[in-house]
Amino acid sequence: MAAMLVVPLAVALALGVASAVARSRALVRLAGLVTAVVALGSGLALLATGQVQELAGGLLRADALSAFMLTVIGAVGLTATWGGLAPEGDRSATPTPDERRYAALVCVFLGAMSLAVLTDNLGVLWVALEATTIATAFLVGHRRTRLALEAAWKYVVLGSVGVAIALLGTVLLYAAGRTAGEATLSWVTLTSGDLPLDPGLVRVAVGLMILGFATKADLAPMHSWLPDALSEAPAPVSGLMSGVLAAVSFYAILRVQAIADVVLGPGLVRGLLLAAGILSLAVAGALILRQRDYRRMLAYSSVEHMGIMAIGAAVGGPLALAAVLLHVLGHGLAKASLFVVAGRIHATEGTALVADVRALLARHPRLAVPFVAGMATLLGFPPFALFFSEVTIVVAGWRAGLGWAMAVVVGLLLVVFAGLVRASSSMVLASGPAGADDVAPGTRGGGRSAREVGPGRGPLVPLVLALGATAVVGFLAVPVGEVLERAAAALGVS
Amino acid sequence: MHLSEAAFSQLVALSTGTLLVTSVLFVWRRSLRAAVRLLAVQGGALALLVAAIALAEREGELLVTALIVLAVKAVAIPLVLARGLRADGAALRDEPRMNPTTGLLAVAGLTTVAYLVSRPIIDATRGVAALLAGGDAEAGPAAFAVPVGLTMVLVGFLLLVTRRRALSQMVGFLLLDNGIATVAFLTAAGVPFIVELGVSLDVLLVALILAVLSGRLAELFGAADIGRLTGLRD
Numbered sequence: 001m002a003a004m005l006v007v008p009l010a011v012a013l014a015l016g017v018a019s020a021v022a023r024s025r026a027l028v029r030l031a032g033l034v035t036a037v038v039a040l041g042s043g044l045a046l047l048a049t050g051q052v053q054e055l056a057g058g059l060l061r062a063d064a065l066s067a068f069m070l071t072v073i074g075a076v077g078l079t080a081t082w083g084g085l086a087p088e089g090d091r092s093a094t095p096t097p098d099e100r101r102y103a104a105l106v107c108v109f110l111g112a113m114s115l116a117v118l119t120d121n122l123g124v125l126w127v128a129l130e131a132t133t134i135a136t137a138f139l140v141g142h143r144r145t146r147l148a149l150e151a152a153w154k155y156v157v158l159g160s161v162g163v164a165i166a167l168l169g170t171v172l173l174y175a176a177g178r179t180a181g182e183a184t185l186s187w188v189t190l191t192s193g194d195l196p197l198d199p200g201l202v203r204v205a206v207g208l209m210i211l212g213f214a215t216k217a218d219l220a221p222m223h224s225w226l227p228d229a230l231s232e233a234p235a236p237v238s239g240l241m242s243g244v245l246a247a248v249s250f251y252a253i254l255r256v257q258a259i260a261d262v263v264l265g266p267g268l269v270r271g272l273l274l275a276a277g278i279l280s281l282a283v284a285g286a287l288i289l290r291q292r293d294y295r296r297m298l299a300y301s302s303v304e305h306m307g308i309m310a311i312g313a314a315v316g317g318p319l320a321l322a323a324v325l326l327h328v329l330g331h332g333l334a335k336a337s338l339f340v341v342a343g344r345i346h347a348t349e350g351t352a353l354v355a356d357v358r359a360l361l362a363r364h365p366r367l368a369v370p371f372v373a374g375m376a377t378l379l380g381f382p383p384f385a386l387f388f389s390e391v392t393i394v395v396a397g398w399r400a401g402l403g404w405a406m407a408v409v410v411g412l413l414l415v416v417f418a419g420l421v422r423a424s425s426s427m428v429l430a431s432g433p434a435g436a437d438d439v440a441p442g443t444r445g446g447g448r449s450a451r452e453v454g455p456g457r458g459p460l461v462p463l464v465l466a467l468g469a470t471a472v473v474g475f476l477a478v479p480v481g482e483v484l485e486r487a488a489a490a491l492g493v494s
Numbered sequence: 495m496h497l498s499e500a501a502f503s504q505l506v507a508l509s510t511g512t513l514l515v516t517s518v519l520f521v522w523r524r525s526l527r528a529a530v531r532l533l534a535v536q537g538g539a540l541a542l543l544v545a546a547i548a549l550a551e552r553e554g555e556l557l558v559t560a561l562i563v564l565a566v567k568a569v570a571i572p573l574v575l576a577r578g579l580r581a582d583g584a585a586l587r588d589e590p591r592m593n594p595t596t597g598l599l600a601v602a603g604l605t606t607v608a609y610l611v612s613r614p615i616i617d618a619t620r621g622v623a624a625l626l627a628g629g630d631a632e633a634g635p636a637a638f639a640v641p642v643g644l645t646m647v648l649v650g651f652l653l654l655v656t657r658r659r660a661l662s663q664m665v666g667f668l669l670l671d672n673g674i675a676t677v678a679f680l681t682a683a684g685v686p687f688i689v690e691l692g693v694s695l696d697v698l699l700v701a702l703i704l705a706v707l708s709g710r711l712a713e714l715f716g717a718a719d720i721g722r723l724t725g726l727r728d
Contacts, residue, residue, distance in 0.1 A: 059688075121686075121689065123685050123686060123688075123689030123692070123693075124688070124689060124692065126689075126693070127689060127692030127693060127695075127696055130693075130696040130700070131692075131696060133700070134696065134699045134700060134703060137703045137707070138703070141707065141710075144710070146714050146715070146725060147725045147726055149707065149710055149711055149714060150711075150723045150725050150726055151726055152707055153660065153704075153707050153708070153711060153720070153723065154723065154726075156700065156703055156704060156707065157654070157663055157664075157667065157704070160667055160700050161651075161654060161667055161670060164667070164670055164671060164674060167674050167693065168647065168674045168677060170685070171674060171677055171678040171681065171682065171685060172615065172677070172681065174678070174682045174685055174686075175615075175618075175619045175678075175681035175682035176618065176619075178619075178681075178682045178683075179618060179619050183682065183686075185685070185686060185689065198618040198619075200614040200617070200618055201614060201615060201618035201619065203614075204614060204615065227726075227728065228726040231726070232726070287728055290728075291728070296728070
């Protein structure tokens with residue numbers, strides 16, 4: 001079973017290399033999809049064994065939390081890559097260099113995220129997270145328009161600098177371990193409580209690491225690259241970045257938090273995460289209310305949901321952490337589906353402005369229905385998983401004596417709710433200006449290159465599966481509830 | 495080869511001194527060509543520091559790390575940046591939002607801040623030399639040098655926010671990374687070898703990507719002035 005640690009990484013690398021050089025159309029088309037399926041399968045297999053697997057002297061290690069995160073990477077990756085499959089054009093044509101590069105980078109991206117959750121070494125975790133920046137840089141700039149390039153530049157500079165702060169923290173943590181007698185970046189050793197780590201140094205290190213990883217976890221105030229990158233990247237890539245890359249970075253924060261809890265007690269990290277979470281909710285609320293571009297609106301919705309997860313982690317305890325993990329899964333699936341749908345709406349309507357999309361339900365029910373279902377998930381309507389996770393986090397926070405914070409959280413959630421409902425109802429229901437329906441698709445919005453306007457069609461099955469999964473997952477005490485409990489316990493809070 | 499304590503502290507002082515002086519020069523000089531040369535010098539100084547620690551600690555692995563640092567930071571990254579400069583083509587001088595005098599004052603301030611905030615780090619780690627000497631840490635050469643690394647990090651941030659040209663931002667990022675590496679070597683004799691390998695590779699790839707992107711920016715926007723990147727906003 002320990003082989004399951006290597007399989008997702010090896011497959012991602014092999015398919016990445018193969019699709020970079022292959023001339024087979026099918027391979028280039030399906031490489032990302034297969035990588036995601038393998039990650040999903042390995043994650044489920046690791047969850048099924050229920051034991052901690054180790055390889056290469058502990059460099060690769062999967063406890064229940066790692067296995068759960070790998071499953072999320074696979075599931076969200078499957079939704080995004082499957083949903084992103086455009087209808088097949090010319091079957092015989094050899095793939096263009098652009099298509100090959102896109103496929104290869106998606107595989108490497110998925111592989112880097114898998115490595116990030118499958119390692120026990122915080123240094124390797126950092127290297128893998130930085131590798132995701134490298135893999136996604138050209139994916140964000142894939143369209144090569146001015147705006148896409150601008151987004152890619154800001155993303156690489158801000159992302160790398162932010163994550164570099166986490167490297168400084170990692171280095172100081174290593175120094176603390178070395179001074180305490182054992183030079184190690186192993187998370188297991190650092191959380192064991194056996195090392196007499198210097199609290200002052202750990203405090204600095206943990207603060208820097210959380211600040212740095214927050215950059216890629218889409219938490220305010222480190223989020224400024226996010227709306228640009230997510231609105232310019234191809235839709236499946238936006239879905240992956242918002243749905244699962246942020247969650248992987250958040251996973252790094254959870255691991256750091258576990259170290260801080262052992263060495264320093266919960267105070268410092270709780271304060272940091274609570275502040276970041278509430279600030280994220282406030283920023284998201286303010287900007288969603290006045291947002292005119294629906295892709296940017298979805299990006300700010302990610303800031304909101306990562307804020308909720310940060311608040312859940314700040315509350316701590318088995319109940320809140322299990323809810324946070326449920327939130328990771330539900331948000332990932334819903335957000336990946338929504339970005340895929342948003343990409344199709346963009347391709348069909350030729351505009352990214354909320355105000356220019358009207359009466360979607362009447363004109364394009366195949367787009368409108370999944371869009372509404374995804375929005376209902378994101379907004380936390382029952383029976384979708386996010387309803388249960390949000391309620392649980394708020395209740396757990398209340399019990400933990402953070403009543404005032406939870407009151408603020410609920411208030412801000414209502415603001416976000418109002419903004420999202422207003423925008424999506426106007427897109428789906430409002431009747432359009434006279435004659436708007438006669439305008440040929442792709443001619444509005446002006447100045448867009450022809451290659452950007454693909455056919456706004458694609459498979460519905462992945463969206464149905466993903467949203468269906470978020471609808472039932474909240475009810476499954478066995479096996480889902482039990483898995484979440486084990487994963488939360490892996491952080492040492494049982 | 496044995497390295498006497500005096501020789502070790504002289505080597506550390508020499509290399510960290512070079513690192514500090516080059517960081518100040520980054521702020522003073524506006525020419526991007528000068529920045530390329532400064533990066534190469536800084537990479538060399540960092541490699542010297544690693545080699546000195548390797549000899550003092552008698553770790554063969556660390557000597558290999560020194561060679562990697564030399565190859566990546568003193569040769570490969572300056573080459574990438576120089577290639578980016580040729581691709582960018584436009585004026586090689588930056589017009590910072592800050593004049594050199596203000597810049598130097600800011601660096602002086604940042605250095606002071608670095609010395610103040612690194613106190614807990616110095617107290618806790620007592621430097622590599624202290625471990626070698628077995629106690630009596632306060633005067634250890636590596637301990638007094640930690641603020642140099644933090645100064646480099648802060649000056650890197652300064653360049654990132656005050657420079658207008660895309661490649662200058664890249665220089666800021668690379669200076670920041672050199673600073674982090676300096677802190678790593680001074681406090682813990684570097685991170686584990688496999689992590690060091692991964693980090694070096696990551697930084698090199700990021701540098702390559704930034705060089706390619708700035709070339710494309712220059713094609714689309716004329717001179718790659720990040721002040722013109724205003725298409726995306728709320």
